[in-house]
Every structure is written in C-alpha cells, then in structure tokens.
Amino acid sequence: MSEIQSTVKSYVLEEFLPGESPDAMDNSTPLISSGILDSLSTIKLVSFLEEQFNVQFEAHEISRENLDTLDLIAATVESKRHG
Amino acid sequence: MDFSFTPDQEALRDQILEFATRELTEGAIERDRGGVFPHDLWEKCGEMGLQGLPVPESHGGVGLDSLSTAIALEAFGYGCRDGGLAFAIGAHLLACVIPVWRHGSEELKERYLPGLSNGSLIAVNAITEPDSGSDAFAMKTRAVSVEGGFRIDGTKTFASNGPVADLAVVYAATDPDRGFLGGITAFLVEKGTPGFSVGQKFEKMGLRTAPLSELVFDDVFVPDDSVIGGVGGGGPIFNHSMEWERICLPAIHLGTMRHLLDRAVEQARTRKAFGQSIGKNQAISHRIADLKVRLEAARLLTYRSAERLETAGTVGLDASMTKLLVSESLVRSALDVVQIFGGYGYMDEYEVERILRDSIGSTIYSGTSEMQRNIIAGWLGL
Numbered sequence: 001m002s003e004i005q006s007t008v009k010s011y012v013l014e015e016f017l018p019g020e021s022p023d024a025m026d027n028s029t030p031l032i033s034s035g036i037l038d039s040l041s042t043i044k045l046v047s048f049l050e051e052q053f054n055v056q057f058e059a060h061e062i063s064r065e066n067l068d069t070l071d072l073i074a075a076t077v078e079s080k081r082h083g
Numbered sequence: 084m085d086f087s088f089t090p091d092q093e094a095l096r097d098q099i100l101e102f103a104t105r106e107l108t109e110g111a112i113e114r115d116r117g118g119v120f121p122h123d124l125w126e127k128c129g130e131m132g133l134q135g136l137p138v139p140e141s142h143g144g145v146g147l148d149s150l151s152t153a154i155a156l157e158a159f160g161y162g163c164r165d166g167g168l169a170f171a172i173g174a175h176l177l178a179c180v181i182p183v184w185r186h187g188s189e190e191l192k193e194r195y196l197p198g199l200s201n202g203s204l205i206a207v208n209a210i211t212e213p214d215s216g217s218d219a220f221a222m223k224t225r226a227v228s229v230e231g232g233f234r235i236d237g238t239k240t241f242a243s244n245g246p247v248a249d250l251a252v253v254y255a256a257t258d259p260d261r262g263f264l265g266g267i268t269a270f271l272v273e274k275g276t277p278g279f280s281v282g283q284k285f286e287k288m289g290l291r292t293a294p295l296s297e298l299v300f301d302d303v304f305v306p307d308d309s310v311i312g313g314v315g316g317g318g319p320i321f322n323h324s325m326e327w328e329r330i331c332l333p334a335i336h337l338g339t340m341r342h343l344l345d346r347a348v349e350q351a352r353t354r355k356a357f358g359q360s361i362g363k364n365q366a367i368s369h370r371i372a373d374l375k376v377r378l379e380a381a382r383l384l385t386y387r388s389a390e391r392l393e394t395a396g397t398v399g400l401d402a403s404m405t406k407l408l409v410s411e412s413l414v415r416s417a418l419d420v421v422q423i424f425g426g427y428g429y430m431d432e433y434e435v436e437r438i439l440r441d442s443i444g445s446t447i448y449s450g451t452s453e454m455q456r457n458i459i460a461g462w463l464g465l
Contacts, residue, residue, distance in 0.1 A: 015464060024409035027085070032264060039220070040461045043322060047397035056396075059186050059323065060316025063265040 004053065004074040011048055016041050027070040042067065049073070055080040086386070092151050098211050102131050109286060111292070113166040115437055118291045120247050121168055127226040128168070131203010133159060134176055135311045143197030149327075153334035153389035158384075160338025164434065166441035167292030169335050174243040174293070175199070177328035179206030179252045182269060183410025186312030186320050191271060195250065199312050207248035209239035209298050210321060216241075219254075220263045224300065226255035226270065232306040233257070235270065238282065238299050241447075245296035246281050249274045253300065267317030271309045278303035289440030322399070328449045329402035330388045333409035336445060337385055339438060340413055341379045343420045344437060347371045350424055361423075370419045377412040384408055400462040407455040410445035417442040 005027055012018055016036055037045060045067065046057050054078055063075045066076040088096070106127050114121060128134060136152045138144020147155060155171070163169045179198045183191055198204035215221040224237025235255050238457050242251075251272045258266040272279055282297030312320045320377035351362030351371055361367045395401070417439040421428035446452045 018464070039318065039322075040458060043319070043397055043399055044262055044462065046319075047395075050396035056310065057319075058316070059319035061315030061448075062319040063315055064261065065265070067264075 002011060002074055004077050005070040007052060008045075008049070008070055008073050011052075012036070012045070015044065015048075025070075027074075029070070030068050031070075032064045032068045037067075045073075053077050053081065086383075088154065092154050095147070095151060096154050099133070099155050099158040100162045101184045101398055101409060102127075103159050107163040107168065109164075111363050111437070112431055112434065113266055114165065114319075115167070117289075117429075118286065118294070119169070120292055120294050121165065122247070123155075124165065124168055125171070125205065126202045128172055129200075132200065133203050133365070135180060135196070136176065136195055138180060142184065142192050143200040144184075145200075146173060148387060149331075149392035150390040151444065153331055153385060156331055156334040156355070157337040157341070157385075159175055160335035161341050162338070164342075165292055165432055166339065166438060167290040170290050170332075170441070170444075171205075171293040172334055173328070173332045174208060177331050178208035178249070178324050179241075181324045181327045182252055182311055182320050183271070185323065186316065187268070187271075188308065188311075190308060191311065195271065199250070203246050204249045205244055206250045207242045207244040208324070209242050209245075209251050210254045211239060211241045213238065213240050217451060219321070220267060222254065222256055222267070224255040225259070226257050226268055226305075228257070229304070232304055232309070233268075233270065235272070235278075235300040235303040235305060240282075240297045240298055241285070241448075242296055242298045243293055245298050246294040251279070251298060252311065253298075255300075257314055257317075261315070263318035265315040265318075267321070268314050269311040269317040269320045270305050272300070272303060272305055276296050285314065288443060289437070289447050290444055291440075314361060326402040326450060327392065329406035329455075330385060330392060330398070332383045332445070332449060333381070333385050333405050334389065336409050336413045336442075337378065337382050337392020339442070340374070340381065340416050341459055343416050343435070343438060344371070344378055345373045347420045347423050353462060367423055370423060374416050374419060377416055381409045381412050399458060403450070403455040403458040403462075407452055407459070410442075411452060413442045413445055414439075 046062055067073055132145040135144030136147045136155050140146040159170055210219050212222050225235040226235045253272050254267055254272045257268040278301040280299045281300045284296045349369050352360055354361045384405050388405040391398045391401050420435050421439050424435055427433045
C-alpha cells in the first residue's frame with residue numbers, strides 16, 4: 001500500500017467509518033458506488049486530498065472514475081502531482 | 084489577524100456606497116407594489132461593474148479578490164433600497180457568472196463574460212424542479228447526447244431572473260444513475276433557443292422586483308461547446324457556485340442589517356412617547372444593542388469566509404455557517420426593527436416592512452436553514 005493509499009485510508013476510516021476495522025477496507029473497496037461516500041463526504045475527501053497532497057481538482061474530475069477506490073484515488077493524485 | 088481594510092478596499096466601498104445611495108434608493112415602494120423589475124437600474128449597476136466584481140478585467144470584470152467582492156457587496160446592500168434588485172444581481176453574479184468564470188471554456192468566457200459583467204446580459208440559474216428542491220440532484224430534467232451536442236427536456240422552477248434572462252445556466256442529468264458525482268452536467272442556453280421558454284411567473288411575499296418563474300426545456304438542442312466544465316461536472320460546479328452564493332449573498336445582507344440598525348437608532352432617538360425618546364426604554368435600546376451585536380458577528384464570519392473562498396480548497400462548511408447565521412440574523416433584525424417602529428413599521432411607506440418581507444426568503448433560497456444545519460452537521464462527522 002502506497003503512502004497515498006495509506007493516508008487516504010486512515011482519513012476515510014476516521015471520518016466516514018468510525019469504529020470500522022481497517023481490515024474491512026482494501027485498495028479496491030468501492031467508496032462512492034457502495035454509498036460509503038455521499039456527495040458531501042466526497043467533497044470533504046477532495047478537500048482533504050487537495051490540502052494533503054497539494055493538488056487541485058476540476059469539477060468534472062470529482063467523479064466515481066477518479067475517486068471510487070483507494071487505487072483510483074492514488075492514481076489520480078499521482079497523475080496530478082506529476083502532470 | 085488584521086481586519087482593517089486596505090486603502091483600495093475603503094475607496095471601493097465608498098465609491099459603491101455613494102453610487103447606491105445616489106441611484107438605488109428611489110421608487111422601491113412603487114416597484115415592490117407592482118412587482119416591476121428595474122431594467123434601468125440593472126444597467127446602471129452594470130456600468131458600475133457590480134455584476135462582474137470578481138471577474139478578471141481581461142474578461143470584462145472588475146477583477147476583485149473574494150474578500151473585496153464581499154466588501155463591495157456589503158456597501159451595495161447598505162445603499163440599495165431595492166432588495167429585489169440586490170437579490171437579482173446576487174443571483175446572477177454568484178450562481179451564473181461564477182460558474183462560467185471558474186469552470187467555463189475560454190470560448191464561453193470570451194463570448195459571455197463581458198456582457199454578463201457589464202449588465203448587458205441577465206442570467207438565470209436553473210436547477211430547482213417542481214419535485215426536487217433541497218434534493219436538487221434528484222432532478223428529472225435530462226440531457227441526451229446527440230450528434231454535435233445534447234437535447235434537453237424538462238421543467239425548472241423558482242428560477243430567479245427567469246422572466247428577464249438572456250442566458251440560462253441549466254443543470255440536467257446526463258447519467259441519472261450517477262447523480263451528483265458524474266451524472267449532472269451544466270449547460271449554457273441562450274434565450275431564443277428553439278424549445279426554451281418561460282413558464283409560469285410567480286408572485287412572491289418579498290423580493291417582488293426580482294422576477295421568478297418556471298423555465299421549460301422542450302427538446303432543446305445545445306451544442307457540445309455549451310457545456311460548462313465538462314460532461315458530468317455539474318454537481319461540483321453547482322456546489323462551488325453555492326459556496327460563493329452562501330458567502331456573498333450574506334455580504335449583501337450585512338448592508339441591509341447595517342441600514343436597519345441606522346433606521347432603528349434614528350427612530351429610537353427621535354420618536355417620543357411618555358415624554359422621552361423611546362430609545363430611553365430598555366425594551367427598545369436592548370433590541371438595538373442586539374442588532375449591533377448580530378451585525379458585527381455576522382460581518383466577521385462573512386469576511387473570514389469570503390477571504391477563505393480564495394485561500395482554502397473547499398469552504399462548504401464556512402459557507403453554510405455564514406449563510407445560516409447571516410440569514411437568520413437578518414430576519415430577526417428586520418422583525419425587531421418593524422416592532423421598534425410600531426404601527427409605522429407596519430406601513431409600507433416606512434420601508435421596513437418591505438425589508439422584513441424581503442428577508443424571509445433568505446432562510447429558504449440557496450438552501451434552507453435546515454439544509455445548512457444538515458451540511459454543518461455532516462462536516463462535523465454526524
């Protein structure tokens with residue numbers, strides 16, 4: 001698990017799944033399509049990503065394709081960091 | 084923290100207040116009675132740049148930062164006695180100009196921002212539907228991809244500026260199963276586009292000079308280049324525009340609250356009963372003290388939030404707190420001032436009952452107080 005995935009996992013568990021075992025979530029666990037993240041919590045996650053990793057999201061990038069799993073989130077953040 | 088204004092901000096505030104006091108104080112009673120939108124005053128405000136305060140000068144705006152925009156809007160709200168006009172300009176700027184400026188393509192910006200900023204174009208934000216108000220993204224309006232663009236079908240309601248608008252920012256579902264994230268797209272639709280029409284016009288309790296209507300989209304074709312910010316980006320675009328609206332419309336309310344305070348103090352010092360000014364009675368003076376406290380507290384939160392619009396990534400929590408506090412403070416203060424004026428406060432010629440009627444909508448539009456509390460609770464992890 002990369003540093004991005006690990007950091008985001010800790011954030012999601014603490015913010016949106018309090019009390020949940022870390023084992024219940026892996027890199028491919030759906031976050032948006034499963035309902036773990038609703039619209040507000042997705043905006044909160046994006047705010048966290050922007051602040052934590054010093055990246056910016058365009059409106060149309062805040063989507064299931066880019067944010068549904070830890071793998072996708074890490075890939076999106078990485079591409080922004082190096083884009 | 085330094086809360087003092089820069090010399091430029093002071094000059095801007097004074098300039099807008101002088102303009103509003105000179106041009107925007109007369110005729111509001113008559114226009115309110117008739118529900119008349121003041122096209123001439125809209126154009127004068129455009130000449131002052133009010134409709135494009137934060138828009139870069141390269142696109143025809145004034146180029147203010149977000150805090151200076153809030154300062155300017157407070158001055159506008161303080162001097163302008165036509166609450167409907169102030170609201171109409173706020174809705175145009177914050178829910179329509181902001182999305183085009185911040186998310187539109189260069190082509191859309193070049194085509195529309197100069198006219199939107201100088202008052203020659205009026206815009207309407209079309210998202211609310213008859214069956215989806217607070218639950219806005221449960222919308223039924225659909226945009227189906229076709230060769231060269233999209234076809235939009237649906238009806239929007241409670242569209243501020245709808246009857247007079249030249250341009251609509253329309254939110255439609257392009258992938259209904261996805262909802263807020265990826266399922267909604269924002270489009271720009273010009274007046275006169277075949278199939279696009281104004282539906283029922285509404286009479287309102289307040290803000291009567293700001294026209295409100297349904298908008299009907301009957302198989303309206305819009306080209307691909309009318310999409311704002313990418314297909315599927317409508318949810319976050321709307322969310323972003325609401326952050327601006329929930330911070331900068333309250334800035335206008337600060338000006339109204341300051342006007343109410345002035346009026347209350349004047350009335351309390353000059354109106355006599357039982358041989359003394361009514362302000363000598365604590366029942367009056369304590370109410371006025373509360374007006375002052377509410378105004379100062381509301382201003383601090385509004386200005387802090389306005390500053391964060393450009394320094395923080397997402398200000399949803401700040402925006403909801405600001406909107407909730409300022410709108411509820413405005414209603415409370417307007418009600419207090421009507422009571423301080425007594426029977427005169429109930430008469431339209433004293434122009435405080437109109438402010439009360441205008442204020443009530445502030446706890447409803449841009450998301451009700453209940454929705455703001457839901458959002459705040461959500462940010463707290465509840």
